[in-house]
Amino acid sequence: MKKPIKIRAHHLNCIPKFYHGGYNEKFAKNMKKICLEIRKNPNQKIQVVIGKFDDLCLECPYKSEKDCVQSKRIGKWVVEQDRKVADYLGVKSGEIFSAKEILNLGMEKINFETISDVCKGCIFLGNCKKVGINNAFRKDLNK
Numbered sequence: 001m002k003k004p005i006k007i008r009a010h011h012l013n014c015i016p017k018f019y020h021g022g023y024n025e026k027f028a029k030n031m032k033k034i035c036l037e038i039r040k041n042p043n044q045k046i047q048v049v050i051g052k053f054d055d056l057c058l059e060c061p062y063k064s065e066k067d068c069v070q071s072k073r074i075g076k077w078v079v080e081q082d083r084k085v086a087d088y089l090g091v092k093s094g095e096i097f098s099a100k101e102i103l104n105l106g107m108e109k110i111n112f113e114t115i116s117d118v119c120k121g122c123i124f125l126g127n128c129k130k131v132g133i134n135n136a137f138r139k140d141l142n143k
Contacts, residue, residue, distance in 0.1 A: 004045035004096050005034060006054040009086040010078065012106040013119060014056075016137050017128045030059040039140035042100040050082040050093035077121055085110070088118055100141055107133055 007015070018035050020028055034055060038044055086092065089105055097105075110118050112132065119125045 002044065004047040005037070005099075006047050006049050006052075007056065007102075008052070008054040008078075008082050009048055009050050009089070009091065009093075010081040010084075010119075011054060011056050012048070012089070012102060013085060013110050013115070013128075014124070016103055016107050016133045016141075017131060018137070019131055019134060024059075026059040027056075031056055035137065038099040038103070039137060042098065042141045042143065044099045045096050046099050046102050047096045048086065048091050048093060048102070050086050051079040052093075081119075081122070085118060088114075103141055107138065 014031075015035055015038065018031055020032055038046075085106075089102075089109055091097075091102070091105075112129070115125070115129060119128065122128075
Protein backbone atom coordinates (compact mmCIF):
# COMPACT_ATOMS: atom_id res chain seq x y z
CA MET A 1 0.00 0.00 0.00
CA LYS A 2 1.20 3.47 -0.88
CA LYS A 3 2.15 5.70 2.04
CA PRO A 4 -0.08 8.70 2.78
CA ILE A 5 0.77 12.08 1.28
CA LYS A 6 1.44 14.51 4.13
CA ILE A 7 -0.53 17.72 3.65
CA ARG A 8 -0.56 20.72 5.98
CA ALA A 9 -4.06 21.67 7.06
CA HIS A 10 -3.91 25.05 5.33
CA HIS A 11 -2.80 23.41 2.06
CA LEU A 12 -6.09 21.47 1.99
CA ASN A 13 -7.58 24.78 0.77
CA CYS A 14 -4.94 25.27 -1.89
CA ILE A 15 -5.06 21.95 -3.71
CA PRO A 16 -8.58 22.27 -5.23
CA LYS A 17 -7.82 25.84 -6.36
CA PHE A 18 -4.39 25.19 -7.85
CA TYR A 19 -3.77 26.48 -11.38
CA HIS A 20 0.01 25.95 -11.74
CA GLY A 21 1.30 28.98 -9.85
CA GLY A 22 3.15 29.46 -6.60
CA TYR A 23 6.38 30.78 -5.17
CA ASN A 24 8.55 29.56 -8.05
CA GLU A 25 8.71 26.97 -10.84
CA LYS A 26 10.07 24.15 -8.63
CA PHE A 27 7.30 24.69 -6.09
CA ALA A 28 4.64 24.80 -8.83
CA LYS A 29 5.96 21.60 -10.46
CA ASN A 30 5.87 19.74 -7.15
CA MET A 31 2.38 21.02 -6.37
CA LYS A 32 1.20 20.02 -9.86
CA LYS A 33 2.70 16.53 -9.40
CA ILE A 34 0.86 16.00 -6.10
CA CYS A 35 -2.42 17.42 -7.47
CA LEU A 36 -2.22 15.10 -10.50
CA GLU A 37 -1.49 12.12 -8.25
CA ILE A 38 -4.63 12.91 -6.25
CA ARG A 39 -6.69 13.39 -9.43
CA LYS A 40 -5.57 9.99 -10.71
CA ASN A 41 -6.25 8.30 -7.38
CA PRO A 42 -8.97 10.00 -5.29
CA ASN A 43 -8.63 7.21 -2.74
CA GLN A 44 -5.00 8.19 -2.10
CA LYS A 45 -4.52 8.56 1.65
CA ILE A 46 -3.70 11.99 3.01
CA GLN A 47 -2.27 12.56 6.46
CA VAL A 48 -3.10 15.98 7.89
CA VAL A 49 -0.15 17.76 9.51
CA ILE A 50 -0.18 20.92 11.60
CA GLY A 51 2.83 23.15 12.10
CA LYS A 52 5.20 20.83 10.21
CA PHE A 53 6.45 20.68 6.66
CA ASP A 54 4.42 18.55 4.29
CA ASP A 55 5.04 17.04 0.86
CA LEU A 56 4.10 20.36 -0.80
CA CYS A 57 6.74 22.22 1.23
CA LEU A 58 9.55 20.07 -0.18
CA GLU A 59 10.24 22.54 -2.99
CA CYS A 60 9.33 25.76 -1.20
CA PRO A 61 12.10 28.35 -1.56
CA TYR A 62 11.41 29.53 2.02
CA LYS A 63 11.93 26.14 3.68
CA SER A 64 14.96 25.71 5.92
CA GLU A 65 15.85 22.62 7.94
CA LYS A 66 12.93 23.15 10.31
CA ASP A 67 11.28 26.54 9.78
CA CYS A 68 9.73 28.82 7.21
CA VAL A 69 12.37 31.49 6.64
CA GLN A 70 10.31 33.89 4.54
CA SER A 71 9.95 35.89 7.77
CA LYS A 72 9.28 35.12 11.43
CA ARG A 73 5.84 36.69 11.06
CA ILE A 74 4.97 34.52 8.04
CA GLY A 75 6.38 31.39 9.69
CA LYS A 76 4.18 31.98 12.74
CA TRP A 77 1.17 32.85 10.55
CA VAL A 78 1.51 29.57 8.59
CA VAL A 79 1.38 27.51 11.80
CA GLU A 80 -1.61 29.53 13.04
CA GLN A 81 -3.27 29.03 9.66
CA ASP A 82 -2.81 25.24 9.94
CA ARG A 83 -4.51 25.29 13.34
CA LYS A 84 -7.32 27.57 12.15
CA VAL A 85 -8.12 25.40 9.12
CA ALA A 86 -7.88 22.17 11.15
CA ASP A 87 -10.32 23.60 13.71
CA TYR A 88 -12.61 24.81 10.95
CA LEU A 89 -12.66 21.34 9.37
CA GLY A 90 -12.74 19.47 12.69
CA VAL A 91 -9.57 17.48 12.01
CA LYS A 92 -6.46 16.78 14.08
CA SER A 93 -2.80 16.48 13.18
CA GLY A 94 -1.90 12.94 12.19
CA GLU A 95 -5.38 11.94 11.08
CA ILE A 96 -5.55 10.08 7.79
CA PHE A 97 -8.33 10.45 5.23
CA SER A 98 -8.85 9.56 1.60
CA ALA A 99 -8.08 12.53 -0.64
CA LYS A 100 -11.69 12.47 -1.80
CA GLU A 101 -13.03 12.64 1.76
CA ILE A 102 -10.80 15.40 3.16
CA LEU A 103 -10.73 17.61 0.07
CA ASN A 104 -14.50 17.42 -0.41
CA LEU A 105 -14.88 18.39 3.26
CA GLY A 106 -12.59 21.36 2.66
CA MET A 107 -14.45 22.48 -0.46
CA GLU A 108 -17.76 22.22 1.39
CA LYS A 109 -16.68 24.14 4.49
CA ILE A 110 -14.27 26.64 2.92
CA ASN A 111 -16.21 28.12 0.05
CA PHE A 112 -16.65 31.53 -1.54
CA GLU A 113 -18.54 32.83 1.51
CA THR A 114 -16.05 31.61 4.13
CA ILE A 115 -12.65 31.80 2.40
CA SER A 116 -12.04 35.48 3.21
CA ASP A 117 -12.22 34.71 6.92
CA VAL A 118 -10.43 31.36 6.84
CA CYS A 119 -7.57 32.48 4.58
CA LYS A 120 -7.24 36.06 5.80
CA GLY A 121 -3.68 37.27 5.27
CA CYS A 122 -2.73 34.75 2.57
CA ILE A 123 -0.86 36.26 -0.38
CA PHE A 124 -2.80 33.99 -2.76
CA LEU A 125 -6.29 34.82 -1.40
CA GLY A 126 -7.16 37.27 -4.18
CA ASN A 127 -6.25 34.74 -6.83
CA CYS A 128 -8.21 31.96 -5.11
CA LYS A 129 -11.29 34.16 -4.89
CA LYS A 130 -10.89 35.09 -8.55
CA VAL A 131 -10.37 31.59 -9.98
CA GLY A 132 -12.28 29.51 -7.42
CA ILE A 133 -12.23 25.75 -7.35
CA ASN A 134 -10.71 23.95 -10.32
CA ASN A 135 -13.81 22.18 -11.67
CA ALA A 136 -11.74 19.58 -13.54
CA PHE A 137 -10.06 18.72 -10.22
CA ARG A 138 -13.43 18.41 -8.47
CA LYS A 139 -14.75 16.17 -11.28
CA ASP A 140 -11.71 13.88 -11.15
CA LEU A 141 -11.82 13.74 -7.36
CA ASN A 142 -15.42 12.55 -7.44
CA LYS A 143 -15.34 10.15 -10.40
